[in-house]
Amino acid sequence: MRTRYIIYIALALLVAFLVYNKFFSQKAKETAALNAGGGKGDKKKGGAVAVNIMIVKDTAVSNIIDVTGSIDANEKVSLVSQTAGNITGIYFTEGSRVQKGQLLVKVYNQDLEASLQQNQYQVTLAKQMEYRNKILLQKEAISQEEYDTSLTSLNSLKAAADVIKAQMSRTEIRAPFSGTIGLRNVSPGGYLSPQSPIAQLVNIDPAKITFSVPERYLSIIGKGSKIRFNTETSRENFSGTVYAIEPAIDVSSRTATIRAQAPNPKGLLTAGSFAKINLTLDQIPKTILLPTQAVIPDLKSSIVYIYHNGTAITRAVKTDMRTDTKIQIIDGLKPGDSVVVTGLIQMRAKVPLKVVKVIK
Template identity: 65%
Template structure:
């Protein structure tokens, strides 16, 4: 019985100690109201960094995305049908304009052409004789005209056969790199059968869209810089064409530029990150974005003057990733507070730890 009482007493003492420790310990550490501003945890000058305002030159640029495309690109197909007798290219190789790539069986056309050539030779002799006889008035004009028409008809037939024979030879329409082939020797080729993809990507084309409000700044001859995921190099391109109409859904206008690609580092279909310089502002004031506090109707900054933080309403302009343009409200030499802004209040004391010039 006595042991149970002892246990109850110990538990009561333990609970009392915990309650005392929770509500009464640390009381002496609290700062008295009269001690504020005397080096305690609350109050005192706010440590800040300031930027000395000065005029600077800013390149007005926007970051957009685009797509790399080939200068020329075509799926090679045949205009004639027939069995493939020869293939004259290697996959992934470079070919020249006019180079023979694929040959289709055309022996029947060659025989037709040879037969027609004999008929043309005979018709020529007949036309010549009738012309001589016509000069001697030995034949009528109608008989001569008939022989001449027969000759011209046979010549036209020869040209038609030659055109058919030309369709049995598939040649490169431009110089470039040929891709993977989809046909084999001995296979049957028709106009609906794709042979291979032929691409010319030097120069490469860069297609991108620009918001409508920048339309007046986009002109042929303008320069852009861009990067692609497959290379660490930064590329440059020159604008050469601007779409004549604005997309009604996105309110953007399509623009196309050309980039030299002699090294072959750009590939058709690649994603491009573009930095487009619109214009240059020669003299303006730029401050860090975090120093500008947006308000309901305008914006404001804090400047350090005589050891105090002073509010200054400002009018802002363009923005970059880290800075914002101040059109009105600041002058050269002003000390704009760029850190510790959350703790600031009008007329609050500040302690300048760092000056950025």
């Protein structure tokens, strides 16, 4: 019996502890206070939302896209020889400026010079023979056939001389255009073959800028369009003019390759450099621009919130061009509308608004 009483007393004490902990402890009081405060917060949440609004107006804007491209030389060639032989002379300095037609490298050709000299003796003799036969033909001392034979012999020797001169010209490597010559890969006395690269010749004034744009812009880009660009190697801003457009679209990227020219008198642009290009497509005289955060993507379109008689109303809009901070509205707004640009997290239709600032 005594054990039973002890158990009953223990159970009673446990129940009393649980009741006290739920209704009278400090934690219970804090929870009740928090619930009471939450009710007041709900009422406060139902109040007006403080916002900034922007008065819509027409703005002139340039339709500009940013793309990347590469800088190429106007002309670039790897110099090689058309004939094989030992190098007898090198007539350029690495990294120097050379002019079109300037002699750069010469290959051994003394055997050809000797052949040409021998040919000249034969041509002189053939000329004399042709002249004598011409006089004799006029006096009818020889036949026409004999004269034709001497004339043919003279012309054959002249043609042989032209062949030797062409062979000799191949032993001289000259600059095909004016430009800067690079590092040479040959030395005097070395054996030069048609497969041996001598040096690279580059002309980069003007420079070529090659880049690609989406095909939808092709209708507003043409020869004469202006571009602006900069490079990693210079702090200067450069400008160029489009002069050629690839006639076919790249089927994998759906882009068109475009090439522009830019003057480079100071040599600040280097072939192979990376270019950040700013391309102005056209000028839009009147359009509406909003801050990007003011336009909220929706399932079917985009929406903005309009301030109207102290409350927010939704308005579906159509967008087009975007920049880093602005977005173009082409339908759904008119000048004078008041667009909500802050407090959008709390925004919904018919919520009361309190205007803090008006942006004009």
